[in-house]
Every structure is written in C-alpha cells, then in structure tokens.
Amino acid sequence: MLDLLSGFVTELRTAGLPVSVGEHVDAARAVGTIDLSDRELLRASLAASLVKRADYQETFERTFALYFGDRHLNEATIAALVADNPELATTPTDNTPARPTPSGSEVAEQLLEALLADNKRSLAEMAALAVDRYAGIEAGRPVGASYYLYRTMRQLNLEQIEETLAERSFDPSVPFGERLAKESAAAKIDDFKQMLEEDIIERLVDDRGVEAMAEATRKRLLEDIDVMQANRDELVALEKALVPLGRKLAARLAQKRRRRRRGVVDIRRTIRESLSTGGVPLDIRFRPPHPSKPEIVVLADMSGSVASFARFTLLLVHALSGEFSKVRSFVFVDGVDEVTALFEECTDPAEAADRIAAEANMVADDGHSNYGQVFSSFVAAHLSSLNPRSTVLILGDARSNYHPARVDALAAIRRRVKKMYWLNPEPQSYWFSGDSVLGEYAPYCEEVVECRTLRQLEAFVMGLP
Amino acid sequence: MSLDPREELARRLGLAAAPQPRFDSPAQITELLAAHDYLSSADSAAVTFLADRLAKPLLIEGPAGTGKTALAKAVAEATGARLIRLQCYEGLDEAKALYEWNYRKQLLRIQASGGDNGASWHELESDIFAEEFLLTRPLLEAIRSREPVVLLIDEIDRVELETEALLLEILSEYQVSIPELGTVKATQIPMVFLTSNNTRELSEALKRRCLYLFLDYPDVQRERDIIVSRVPGISAVLAEHVARVVASLRQMDLKKAPSVSETLDWARTLVLLGRSELDDDFVRDSLHLLLKYQGDLEKARRELDRSNGA
Numbered sequence: 100m101l102d103l104l105s106g107f108v109t110e111l112r113t114a115g116l117p118v119s120v121g122e123h124v125d126a127a128r129a130v131g132t133i134d135l136s137d138r139e140l141l142r143a144s145l146a147a148s149l150v151k152r153a154d155y156q157e158t159f160e161r162t163f164a165l166y167f168g169d170r171h172l173n174e175a176t177i178a179a180l181v182a183d184n185p186e187l188a189t190t191p192t193d194n195t196p197a198r199p200t201p202s203g204s205e206v207a208e209q210l211l212e213a214l215l216a217d218n219k220r221s222l223a224e225m226a227a228l229a230v231d232r233y234a235g236i237e238a239g240r241p242v243g244a245s246y247y248l249y250r251t252m253r254q255l256n257l258e259q260i261e262e263t264l265a266e267r268s269f270d271p272s273v274p275f276g277e278r279l280a281k282e283s284a285a286a287k288i289d290d291f292k293q294m295l296e297e298d299i300i301e302r303l304v305d306d307r308g309v310e311a312m313a314e315a316t317r318k319r320l321l322e323d324i325d326v327m328q329a330n331r332d333e334l335v336a337l338e339k340a341l342v343p344l345g346r347k348l349a350a351r352l353a354q355k356r357r358r359r360r361r362g363v364v365d366i367r368r369t370i371r372e373s374l375s376t377g378g379v380p381l382d383i384r385f386r387p388p389h390p391s392k393p394e395i396v397v398l399a400d401m402s403g404s405v406a407s408f409a410r411f412t413l414l415l416v417h418a419l420s421g422e423f424s425k426v427r428s429f430v431f432v433d434g435v436d437e438v439t440a441l442f443e444e445c446t447d448p449a450e451a452a453d454r455i456a457a458e459a460n461m462v463a464d465d466g467h468s469n470y471g472q473v474f475s476s477f478v479a480a481h482l483s484s485l486n487p488r489s490t491v492l493i494l495g496d497a498r499s500n501y502h503p504a505r506v507d508a509l510a511a512i513r514r515r516v517k518k519m520y521w522l523n524p525e526p527q528s529y530w531f532s533g534d535s536v537l538g539e540y541a542p543y544c545e546e547v548v549e550c551r552t553l554r555q556l557e558a559f560v561m562g563l564p
Numbered sequence: 565m566s567l568d569p570r571e572e573l574a575r576r577l578g579l580a581a582a583p584q585p586r587f588d589s590p591a592q593i594t595e596l597l598a599a600h601d602y603l604s605s606a607d608s609a610a611v612t613f614l615a616d617r618l619a620k621p622l623l624i625e626g627p628a629g630t631g632k633t634a635l636a637k638a639v640a641e642a643t644g645a646r647l648i649r650l651q652c653y654e655g656l657d658e659a660k661a662l663y664e665w666n667y668r669k670q671l672l673r674i675q676a677s678g679g680d681n682g683a684s685w686h687e688l689e690s691d692i693f694a695e696e697f698l699l700t701r702p703l704l705e706a707i708r709s710r711e712p713v714v715l716l717i718d719e720i721d722r723v724e725l726e727t728e729a730l731l732l733e734i735l736s737e738y739q740v741s742i743p744e745l746g747t748v749k750a751t752q753i754p755m756v757f758l759t760s761n762n763t764r765e766l767s768e769a770l771k772r773r774c775l776y777l778f779l780d781y782p783d784v785q786r787e788r789d790i791i792v793s794r795v796p797g798i799s800a801v802l803a804e805h806v807a808r809v810v811a812s813l814r815q816m817d818l819k820k821a822p823s824v825s826e827t828l829d830w831a832r833t834l835v836l837l838g839r840s841e842l843d844d845d846f847v848r849d850s851l852h853l854l855l856k857y858q859g860d861l862e863k864a865r866r867e868l869d870r871s872n873g874a
Contacts, residue, residue, distance in 0.1 A: 119772050125618060128569055132617045133610075140590060143610035148618075151771040153625060153762070153778045274842040275868050279808050282815065283784075343762075350763045354654065354724065375668060446859060 100135070101127060104145075107166040110313045111149060114158050115320045118149050125149075141167060154321060154340075165313055168301035206232070207260060214264055214287050226294040229255055234299060238306050243315060247299045252292065261288045322554040326408045327524050334407060337553065338449065341411065344553065345418025348560050352422045355561075362386035392424040393490045393563065396516070398477070400495030401430045401461055402468045408524035408550070409494045410452050415556060416492070417448045427484060430455055431473040434463030437481065468498055470536060471505030478508045482515065489516040490563070493544075496525045497537035504536040506543070513543045522550040522559065569618045570753070577738060577749045586616045586643050586755070593642075602631070602638035603782075603790050611777040612639060621735045621756035623720075623771065626779035628761055629823020633718055635779070636757035640714035645755070648709070649716045650702040652723045658730050662740060664699045673697070693744040703731070704740050706754050713754040720770075721760040728770050735773045782824065784811050790824060795831045805842045806831050813854060816867055822854040830854055844868075 108123050125148040133140050142163055150159045206228065213221040230236070233254040234247040265284035270276050304312050321340055324333050368384035397416055399409035413428055420426045420442075427439045436459045438451070445451040463472065485491070491512065513519050521544045523530065523537065530547075531538045541547050548559050571582040587593050590609040597604045604612070612635070615622040624632040640647035650661060658664075670692040677688055700708065706715040717731065734740055738750035758774060760766060782790060787807040792800060806827065814821040822830075830853045839846065848865055855861050 117768065119768075121772055125620065125775070128618055129614050132614070134589075139606055140610050143607045144614055146607075147611040147614055147622075147775040147777055151623070151774070151776040152765075156778065272841065273805055274809060274844050274847045275812070278868065279812055282812055283808070347762075347764055354764075377671065381667070 100130060103166060104130060106309065107145075107162065108149065110162050110166070110310075110317075111159065113313075114162065114317055115323060116150065116155050116158060122149050122151075138167065158318070158320065161316060161318070162313065164297045164300055165304060165309055165316065168297065168304060207256065210255070210291075211260060211263060211267070214260070214284075214291065215267060217287070222291060223294060223298075226291065226298045230295060230298045230302065234302075236299070236302055236306070244296060244299045244303055244312075247303075248292070248296050251295055251299070257288055257292070261285060264288070322557070323552050325551045326411055326553075327405065327551065329407070337411065338414070340553065341414050341418065344557060345415055348415075348557065349419050349422050351561060352419065352563075392422065393517070394425040394486070394488050395423045395427070396485060396489050396491045397426070397428045398435075398473075398491065398493045398495075399428065399430050400432070400468060400470075401455065401459070402432045402466075404468075404498070405494070405496050405524050410455075411553075412492070412494050412522065412550070412556065413442075413455075414448050414452055415560065417442050417451070419560065424488075429477065429481065430459050430461045431477075432461045432463075432466055433469035433472055434461050435473050435477050435480070436460040437484075467500045468495070469502045470495070470497060470499040470540075471503045471508070474508035474512065475505050478511050482511065485512065485515040487515070487517055491516050491519040493519070493521045494524075494550075495521075496523055496535065497521070497530075497540060498534050499536045501534050504539045506539050509540055509543050519544050520559075521547040522556075523547060524551055525549075526551065569620075573619050573738065573753060577751075577753075579751070583753055587613055589613065596642040597635075597638045598793075600638045600641045601793060602634055603786060603793060604635070604638075605779075605782065605786060608635060608777060608779060611775055615775050616755060618775070619753050621758060621774045622777060623758045623760065623766070623774035624777045624779050625760045625762050627781065627821065627823070629825050630779045630781055631824060632759040632779050633716065636714060636716040636759070639755060639757070640716075643712065643714070643755075645712040645714045646709065647714050647716060648702050648706045648754075649718060652717065652719050652721075654722055654724065656723045656727055660701055661703050661727075661730055662701050662734075663704045663742060664701065665693070665744075666697045666699050670697050695745070698742075698745070703734050704748065706756075707734065707738065707740055707748055707750045709754070710751055712752060715754045715756045717756070717758045719761060720758045721763045721766065725764075725767055728767050732769055732773065735770070781811075781814055781821070784808055787811070787824065787827065791828065791831045794828055795835060797835050798831055799840060802834065802839070802841060803831065806834070809842070809847055810854065812868075813864055816864060818855065818860045818863065819857045820855070820860065826854050 104127060105123075108118050108126070111118050126145055129144040129148050130141070133144055135141060145163065146156070146159055150156065206225070209221075210225050210229070213225050229251055230247070233251040235250065236247055261284050264287065265281045268284065269280040273279055300312065300316070307315075321333075321336055324337065326334075326337065329337060362385050365384045365386045369380050369382070372382050372384060373380040395416060397413060399413055400406075401409050409430070416426055416428070426442075427437065428442060429435050429437050438455055438459050441454055441458065442448060442451045445454070463469075463476070521537070521540065525535075527549045529535070537547065548555070550556050550559060568582065570585070574580075574582040587596070590606070590613040593609040593612050594604050594606075597609070611622060614620075624635065626632055637647060639645075673692050674688065677684065702715070706713050720728070720731075735756065738753060740748045742748060758770075781787075784804070784807045787810065788800070788803045791798060791803040791806055795803070810822050810827045810830075830850065833850065833853055834842070848868065851861055851864055855864055
C-alpha cells in the first residue's frame with residue numbers, strides 16, 4: 100500500500116500539484132487509520148491530506164481513478180476476505196455467465212431503468228457490460244481512453260438515452276419540471292460517462308501498467324495552459340476560471356492598496372487613546388489613506404494569432420475595473436478603435452468581448468498586423484485620452500509583417516503616460532526573431548512580460564502599482 | 565510511522581497519556597452530528613474523523629453558506645466540548661488573537677510600588693510580566709483550557725498573508741511562545757477548524773499544516789434531508805421540489821448562488837404561507853428570497869422561462 104501511495108504522490112507531483120513530504124507522511128498515516136475496503140473513505144482521506152486547493156480536485160480524481168481503481172481494491176479486499184474465511188475460496192465465482200447476453204435494445208432499456216432508479220450498483224454493472232460489448236479494447240494498441248469512451252458512447256447511443264430519460268422523469272406537478280428533468284438527466288448521463296471512463300481506464304491500466312497510463316492521461320493544470328495553444332474545451336474552462344480569479348485579484352489589490360501607505364496621523368484619536376495611559380501616546384492612530392487608483396489604458400492586438408490571449412486579458416482587466424479609476428480599451432489589427440463603450444453597455448464582459456469582432460473598426464487596410472501604423476494612428480486620434488496618471492498595457496506579439504516600426508509614435512505615447520507595459524503571449528525564446536519588432540519597442544516599456552498562462556497573467560496584475 | 569500521531573504529540577507536549585480519540589468511525593460522526601441537527605456529507609465525516617485521529621487542524625473551504633462554521637459548531641456540541649471562536653478580520657493582530665500584556669494594570673503596579681531605587685527593579689520586572697498581567701485571547705485560551713475545546717478560526721482568508729504566520733506555531737505544535745514567559749503548551753489536544761471563503765489564496769505554510777476539506781453545495785438528496793430536518797411541517801415532496809429548483813438555480817451563471825440558509829428561508833416561507841406545492845408562477849414571484857441581486861433575478865427568470873419551452 101505504501102508503495103502504491105508513493106507512486107500516486109509522485110504522479111500528483113508530476114502533474115504539477117505541490118505535495119510536500121509532510122503531506123505524504125500525513126497521507127500514509129491517514130491510510131493507516133482507516134478502513135481500506137471503503138474506497139470512498141480512502142479517496143476522502145487522500146484528498147484531505149494531499150490536495151489543498153479546489154482547482155486541483157479534478158487532477159486528483161483522475162489520478163485516483165488510475166491508481167486506486169475499483170477493481171484493484173476489490174481484488175485486494177477479496178484476497179483479504181479469502182485469507183480470513185478459507186471456505187469462500189471454494190465458491191466458484193463464474194456462475195453468472197449462465198445469464199443470456201442481452202441484446203442492444205435490452206441493454207439500453209436496462210440502462211434506462213438503472214438510471215431512473217439511480218441505482219449505483221447496477222449502473223456500475225451496466226458500465227462494465229457496455230465496455231465489454233462496445234469498447235472493443237485491444238491489448239497493446241496505443242490509443243487513448245477517450246477513443247474507447249467515444250466508441251462505447253456512440254454504440255450505446257447515450258444521447259438518445261438522455262432524451263428518453265428526460266421524457267420519462269418529467270413530472271408536470273414539479274415547477275419548471277421540463278427544465279429540471281432535462282438537467283437531472285444530463286447530470287445522470289454525465290455520471291454514467293464518468294463510470295464508463297473509469298472502467299475503461301482500469302482496463303487499460305491492467306493492460307499497460309499504471310505509469311504508462313498516467314503519462315498518457317496527464318493534463319496540464321488550468322493555470323499552466325498556454326492560452327495561444329489551448330483547445331476549445333480548455334478555452335471554455337479558462338474563461339470560466341477568469342471570473343473567480345478576477346474577484347480574488349480585486350480583493351487582493353484592494354487590500355494591498357489599503358495597507359501600502361498609512362494616512363496622516365490622526366491627532367484627535369491619538370490624544371484620546373493616550374488618556375488611558377496617563378497622557379503618554381503609546382499608540383499612534385492614523386487616518387485611513389486615500390488610495391490612488393491607476394488609470395488603465397489597454398491596447399490589444401486582435402489579429403488571429405493572438406486574439407484569444409487579448410480576449411482573456413481584456414476580460415480580466417474589465418473584471419477588475421472596480422480597482423482602477425478608469426479603464427479604457429482599444430483594439431487593433433492595422434487600424435485602431437476604442438471599445439470602452441461596448442464594455443460599459445454590456446453587463447457581462449464576455450458578451451462585450453464577443454461583440455468586438457463584429458462591431459469594432461480595427462482593420463484599416465489588408466487585415467494584417469501593422470504595429471507602426473496602429474501606433475501612429477493612435478497618436479493622431481487618441482493621444483488626448485492619455486494623461487500622466489495612465490498606465491498603458493499593450494497586448495500583442497509585436498509581429499508587424501515587416502512594416503516600419505514607427506518607434507517615434509510609441510515614444511510619443513510613452514512621454515504622455517506614467518507607465519507602459521508590454522504583455523507578450525509568445526514564448527520568450529521567439530521574441531526577437533523573424534518579423535518581430537519587439538526589440539525596437541522594448542526600450543520604451545517599463546517591462547516586457549511573457550504572458551502565456553493564467554498564472555503569469557495573475558502575477559503581472561498583482562505586480563501592478 | 566509506527567508511532568500513533570496522537571501519542572507522538574502527547575509526548576512532545578508532555579502529557580501523561582495520549583488522549584482518547586473522540587470518534588470510533590466516520591459513520592459514528594455522521595450519526596452524532598445528525599443528532600445535533602447537522603447532516604454531514606460522507607466526505608466531511610471522513611475528514612473530521614481523520615482530523616481527530618491525526619490530531620491535525622482542519623481547513624474548510626467553500627462558497628458562503630454551505631455549513632463550514634456549522635460543522636465546527638456541531639462537532640463541539642456533539643463532543644460536549646467548549647467552542648472557542650476567533651473571528652478573523654483585516655487588521656487582526658497578535659494582541660487580539662493570541663495574548664496581550666495588560667499594560668494599564670502594569671502601569672498601576674509600577675505606580676503603586678512607588679519606589680524608584682534600583683534594587684527592586686528586577687523584582688518589579690519579573691512581577692509585571694507574570695501571568696497575572698496576561699490577557700488571554702482566543703488562541704491562547706484554547707491552548708490553556710483544561711476542559712475539551714473546539715477551536716474555530718473563522719474566515720481566515722480575511723487576515724493579511726503576514727498575519728497567518730501567527731497561527732503556524734499553534735497549528736503545528738499546539739503551543740504558544742511568549743518571550744517574557746516562555747512556552748505555553750497545550751494541556752489537551754483541541755480540535756481546530758479553520759474556515760475560508762476563498763477570497764484569497766492561503767499560504768502554503770498554513771495549508772501544509774492542515775487537512776483540507778472543500779465543502780460544496782449539497783446535492784439534491786442531502787439538501788432535501790436538510791430542509792426536512794430544519795423546517796418543521798414541510799412535506800418531503802415539497803422539500804424535494806425546493807431542493808431541485810435551488811440546484812437548478814445554482815447551475816446558472818449567477819453572481820451569487822443561493823446558499824443553504826437561503827434555501828431554508830425559502831422553505832420556511834412556503835410553510836408559513838401554507839403552500840403544499842410549488843408552481844411556476846410562485847417560483848417566479850418568490851425568487852427574490854433566494855437571489856439578492858437584481859441582475860441575477862432577471863437572468864434566472866429569463867432562463868427558467870426559456871428552457872421551459874414557454
């Protein structure tokens with residue numbers, strides 16, 4: 100068990116979770132005090148001692164399914180049982196196959212019944228049966244669990260089953276019954292999918308060994324996903340994570356500002372406090388400070404290559420708009436347009452971001468990035484919107500398609516504002532190669548920051564004055 | 565590894581014997597808590613069990629109104645322990661959390677001694693830094709208590725990152741060092757609960773010292789049971805409908821999802837109004853009991869109508 104646990108902890112660390120030695124010891128101790136035949140209890144205990152952030156839960160669950168699959172545990176328990184009661188060993192366990200194998204429609208019907216009754220045990224049996232029949236797992240074939248999952252789901256026709264399930268569990272006496280029935284059907288089907296996946300993964304673990312499977316199914320943590328290379332599911336998850344992240348950052352920024360500077364001494368309160376210490380002012384009281392909030396001006400490159408990154412940063416900055424005295428956003432490709440009003444109109448920043456592509460006028464010529472032209476037209480049209488309290492954030496890869504860089508325009512912008520930062524979603528090693536003009540722009544910026552992941556974006560925002 | 569963590573801790577603290585575990589099994593916790601009107605999930609019972617066995621503090625995170633504080637209270641009640649609560653806020657310092665010297669009393673003592681000859685100074689110094697002049701605050705109180713104690717450090721995420729460090733010694737060693745007095749060690753092992761609403765990330769150092777429990781909104785069955793047990797006179801069917809509507813609201817992308825306590829308020833209102841069932845219109849009209857933002861209300865009404873094919 101301890102070896103298994105070490106492997107498990109190593110895998111968690113490889114997946115990016117911080118697990119300290121002390122926590123490993125805690126987990127080992129926890130395992131020593133609980134009833135090991137209870138898989139749920141084991142899961143809860145390991146989670147409590149090893150994983151200390153809600154975001155890591157998913158990684159934990161996936162790894163747990165790999166290392167402590169139902170079947171492996173059951174075999175261990177059965178072995179223990181047999182050791183205690185030798186007569187059990189003689190009972191043949193393969194009596195059941197006498198049952199005729201059900202046909203496809205029978206399987207669907209049985210599954211529906213199990214889902215309606217919400218019977219965990221028969222659902223698990225159904226999952227095993229479905230994988231047996233439909234997944235067609237071939238030993239040694241190097242394909243992922245998702246391939247087999249997809250195959251099983253398609254042959255089972257889960258979508259049809261979900262629909263029927265919603266219809267059958269619809270109860271007109273329940274308020275908004277149709278919606279509730281649909282939702283609960285979707286949730287049940289999701290659970291069942293999970294069971295299927297776990298079953299498939301267990302079989303694959305038997306086939307290939309747990310380390311190989313761990314490597315094949317390992318996913319990056321959300322905060323380490325490269326925004327520019329994220330697939331669609333990851334983008335959706337990232338956008339979901341932005342809302343709580345924004346809230347958290349806002350709280351921290353506010354706290355940081357409040358604490359950074361004390362206000363002036365509050366004479367009245369200091370004297371009053373000193374009365375209880377015989378007129379000696381032991382505690383000096385201060386007035387609360389007036390926090391100065393910076394003005395943020397965002398200039399975002401919305402051309403195809405970096406659009407998804409620009410979108411995230413715009414969303415995050417607007418989620419934090421309460422922490423800045425003003426946020427103005429401009430988007431550009433080879434022309435530049437202000438979109439601040441869009442964000443003010445929509446209550447949901449995501450909606451505003453969706454409308455940018457359709458409504459903003461950011462293409463002047465051919466729709467290829469042209470940073471020089473953008474900066475000079477910004478200077479011509481919007482220079483008056485900048486003032487010495489502004490902080491400018493430029494988001495983009497500085498790939499200007501070999502157009503002139505127009506450094507003078509950027510210098511003019513820099514002269515009018517307090518600070519200027521460049522956030523680049525490209526890996527640092529690519530920065531000064533090819534058609535990148537970053538090298539010419541960099542001297543005018545306070546800092547050029549590599550910003551490929553949520554973690555880097557978060558760190559940057561927290562560093563803002 | 566062979567050493568029981570409770571024994572090891574007892575030896576470090578200099579206790580005569582390792583204290584008895586409070587619980588025999590997670591199932592027993594579920595039962596005990598249920599008897600005190602707290603319906604625990606399997607996870608929370610399991611983790612509470614572990615926290616007791618491993619003698620480690622338990623950090624509970626989760627959205628507001630999911631029963632984090634209530635869990636600590638229920639455990640205190642169920643074990644017959646005294647609940648000592650430290651409510652955290654921004655600006656909390658060691659004088660409010662750990663201990664403080666009662667300097668007014670010390671000044672009085674100095675003035676009363678009157679004499680200003682050097683010989684009595686050492687005497688006076690050791691005198692004014694005696695326990696008599698020590699004001700105990702919740703953390704020290706929990707350590708020094710002779711009777712069993714449950715210590716609840718509520719909303720730990722409200723204190724600054726630096727202030728967290730105050731807690732580290734007490735969380736891992738169950739002792740408090742006072743420079744003038746020496747180290748005060750616990751005379752019993754208190755159960756410690758920390759709650760956090762996750763408004764900021766807690767430090768790794770703090771997390772490492774605790775077991776972790778994420779307390780999410782209950783699922784429909786558990787919420788139904790909670791409603792039935794806490795709202796007298798409600799029918800099981802109505803409770804189920806209430807729980808399902810609330811669960812559906814929580815799936816929407818709202819600013820503030822309804823908490824369990826708001827669900828209970830809603831259920832109580834239904835009972836007071838003498839409703840034995842829910843219908844669409846009533847749900848629509850009473851949503852303001854569950855949702856506290858105008859934007860959320862409008863969104864929820866829109867979504868409910870749209871997805872119901874209206």
